[in-house]
Amino acid sequence: MRYSFIKPREKRLISAEFQLLFFFFSITVGMLFASYSYLKIKTIMYESNVETLLAKEETLRQNIVDMHGKIAFIEIEKQHSEGIYTANTVLKESIHNLFDLVPEKITLSQALLKEDELVLYGVTPSKEVYEYLLLAPLRSIFHRSYTSYYAMPNGWYSFVSKNYLDRELAVQ
Amino acid sequence: MKLSRLIKNLYQQVFIGIVVQQSSVRICVQMRKGSKVDREVCKEFEISGGKPSPAVNGFIKEYMDESPFAYTAVLNDALHQGAVPTCSMHEAENFSDLGSSVTLCNENKWMVFAEKSELNSLQKRFSMNGLDFIFSPFFILSTFFTDKTGGKTSLLVLIQEDYLSLCIFSEGKLLFANHYTTINAVEDESMSSDMGESAAESLGFDLEEENLSINLDDLDNLDELDALDDLDNLQDLDDLDDLDEIVDFEESLNEAVEESEVALEEAKTKYDHKVDNFSDDYKRFQIIQAALQHFYHDEKYDNQFVEEAYIADACGTGQDLTRFIEEELFVTVYKRNIELEKEIVKMAISEAKYAI
Numbered sequence: 001m002r003y004s005f006i007k008p009r010e011k012r013l014i015s016a017e018f019q020l021l022f023f024f025f026s027i028t029v030g031m032l033f034a035s036y037s038y039l040k041i042k043t044i045m046y047e048s049n050v051e052t053l054l055a056k057e058e059t060l061r062q063n064i065v066d067m068h069g070k071i072a073f074i075e076i077e078k079q080h081s082e083g084i085y086t087a088n089t090v091l092k093e094s095i096h097n098l099f100d101l102v103p104e105k106i107t108l109s110q111a112l113l114k115e116d117e118l119v120l121y122g123v124t125p126s127k128e129v130y131e132y133l134l135l136a137p138l139r140s141i142f143h144r145s146y147t148s149y150y151a152m153p154n155g156w157y158s159f160v161s162k163n164y165l166d167r168e169l170a171v172q
Numbered sequence: 173m174k175l176s177r178l179i180k181n182l183y184q185q186v187f188i189g190i191v192v193q194q195s196s197v198r199i200c201v202q203m204r205k206g207s208k209v210d211r212e213v214c215k216e217f218e219i220s221g222g223k224p225s226p227a228v229n230g231f232i233k234e235y236m237d238e239s240p241f242a243y244t245a246v247l248n249d250a251l252h253q254g255a256v257p258t259c260s261m262h263e264a265e266n267f268s269d270l271g272s273s274v275t276l277c278n279e280n281k282w283m284v285f286a287e288k289s290e291l292n293s294l295q296k297r298f299s300m301n302g303l304d305f306i307f308s309p310f311f312i313l314s315t316f317f318t319d320k321t322g323g324k325t326s327l328l329v330l331i332q333e334d335y336l337s338l339c340i341f342s343e344g345k346l347l348f349a350n351h352y353t354t355i356n357a358v359e360d361e362s363m364s365s366d367m368g369e370s371a372a373e374s375l376g377f378d379l380e381e382e383n384l385s386i387n388l389d390d391l392d393n394l395d396e397l398d399a400l401d402d403l404d405n406l407q408d409l410d411d412l413d414d415l416d417e418i419v420d421f422e423e424s425l426n427e428a429v430e431e432s433e434v435a436l437e438e439a440k441t442k443y444d445h446k447v448d449n450f451s452d453d454y455k456r457f458q459i460i461q462a463a464l465q466h467f468y469h470d471e472k473y474d475n476q477f478v479e480e481a482y483i484a485d486a487c488g489t490g491q492d493l494t495r496f497i498e499e500e501l502f503v504t505v506y507k508r509n510i511e512l513e514k515e516i517v518k519m520a521i522s523e524a525k526y527a528i
Contacts, residue, residue, distance in 0.1 A: 003308070004306055004307055004523055006295070
C-alpha cells in the first residue's frame with residue numbers, strides 16, 4: 001500500500017558521469033572487440049585460403065608428376081613413332097628401290113615383303129634377263145637369294161624369287 | 173526474485189527519516205543490507221523557519237552518498253492537511269475542500285490529504301538532496317496505534333513540538349481527523365505569563381502550591397519600615413523639617429523594591445521551564461478540547477463518545493496534559509513515547525519495497 005504523497009525517485013546504480021564514462025569505455029571496448037573479431041575472421045579466412053592453396057599446390061604437384069609421366073610416355077611413343085616412321089621410310093625407300101630395280105622387260109605379279117625376306121612372283125621373257133637385270137641387284141642387297149622358274153606356254157618363264165637377309169650378318 | 177530486488181539486497185540501502193519543526197530538525201539514518209541493520213545514526217539540528225540549514229543538507233548528503241539506494245523520507249509538516257472518513261472524492265467534499273489537494277486512500281476506508289502547493293514547498297526546501305517519500309502524520313499515527321483503532325471509539329493524538337495531529341477511530345473506521353500547529357500559540361504563551369496564570373485560574377489550579385508565585389509578605393524589610401507609621405497622616409506634618417524623614421523612607425523603599433525584583437528574577441529563572449511546559453501542555457489541551465467539542469457538536473459524527481485517548485508523544489510533554497484531558501474531558505489517557513524519525517524510517521522501508 002502506498003503511504004507516501006510522492007513517488008520515490010528512480011535509483012540508479014551508477015551516476016550520470018560514470019554512465020557517460022562507461023558509455024565511451026564500452027564504445028572503445030566494442031571497437032577493440034570489433035577490430036579483434038575482424039582480424040580473427042581475416043586470419044581464419046587466410047588460414048583457410050592457405051589450406052586451400054596448399055591442397056591446390058599438392059594437386060598441381062601431383063598433376064605435374066602425372067604430366068611428366070605422360071610426357072615421358074609420349075616421348076617414348078614419339079621415339080617409337082619416329083622409329084616406325086623411319087622404318088616405314090626405309091621400307092618405302094626399299095620398295096621404291098625394289099621397283100626401281102625391276103627392269104621394264106620383267107613383270108611382277110606379286111611381291112611379299114617381310115622383315116628379313118622378300119618374295120617376288122613375276123614373268124620374265126628369259127632366265128638370262130632375269131639373272132642379269134634383277135637377280136644381280138637382289139644379290140647385292142640380300143644375303144641369300146633362291147629363284148625357281150616355271151616355263152610358260154608362250155616361252156616365257158614365271159618365276160618365284162625368295163631373298164633373305166641374315167640378321168647376324170647385317171649387324172656385323 | 174526480481175533482478176532489481178536482488179541487486180538491492182546486494183547493495184547497502186540507506187533510509188533517512190526527517191522530522192522538521194520550526195526551530196529544529198531531527199534526522200535518523202538507518203543503513204541496511206537486506207533485512208539486517210548495519211548502522212543507525214540519529215541527530216538533531218537547530219534551524220530557523222523550518223528550512224534545513226547547510227549543516228542539515230550536508231549531513232543528509234553525506235549518508236545519501238553512501239549508497240545508490242538511498243531513500244529520504246520526511247513527515248509532512250503542511251498546515252493544510254488532514255484525513256477524511258471516505259475514499260470517495262464526492263463524499264469527501266462534505267468534510268473538506270480537496271480541490272487543490274493530493275489524496276491517498278487507505279484500504280478503501282479513509283484517506284489522507286495534503287495541499288499540493290505545500291507539498292511542493294516542502295520538496296523545494298529539500299531540493300538540494302531531494303525527497304523520495306512524504307508521509308502523512310495520520311498514517312504514522314494509525315500505524316503506531318494499529319492495535320487500538322479496531323476497538324471502541326478512541327482518540328489518537330500525535331504531539332510534536334510545533335504540531336498536533338489528532339484523529340478519532342471507532343471499530344476500525346476513521347470518524348474525525350485534523351492537524352494543527354501549536355507554534356504561534358506556544359510562543360504567545362511564553363511571552364506572556366499572564367496567559368499562563370489565567371489558564372491556571374480557568375482550570376482551578378493553585379500555582380502557589382507549586383511555589384510558582386512570589387509572596388511579598390515574606391519580605392521583612394517592608395515590615396521594618398517604621399517610618400511608614402509616621403506618614404499615616406500627612407496632616408500631622410508640622411513643618412518641612414520632616415522632609416528628611418521622607419527622603420530616608422524613599423531610600424529604604426527603593427532598596428526593598430530592588431531586593432524584591434532580584435527575588436522575582438530568581439524565581440522566574442527557577443520555574444521558567446516548568447511554566448513553559450505547563451503552558452504548552454495547556455495549549456495542546458485547549459486544541460484537543462476544541463477538536464472534541466467540534467466532534468461532539470457536529471452531526472456528521474453520530475454523537476459518539478470518546479472513551480479512550482492514546483497519545484503518541486514525540487516531544488516529551490509533561491504529565492499536565494494527561495491530567496487535563498482526564499479531569500476535563502473524562503477520557504482515559506494512555507501515553508506512549510514515539511521516535512517519529514524512526515517510525516518514518518520504518519515506513520520508508522516498507523514503501524521502498526514497491527519502489528523501482
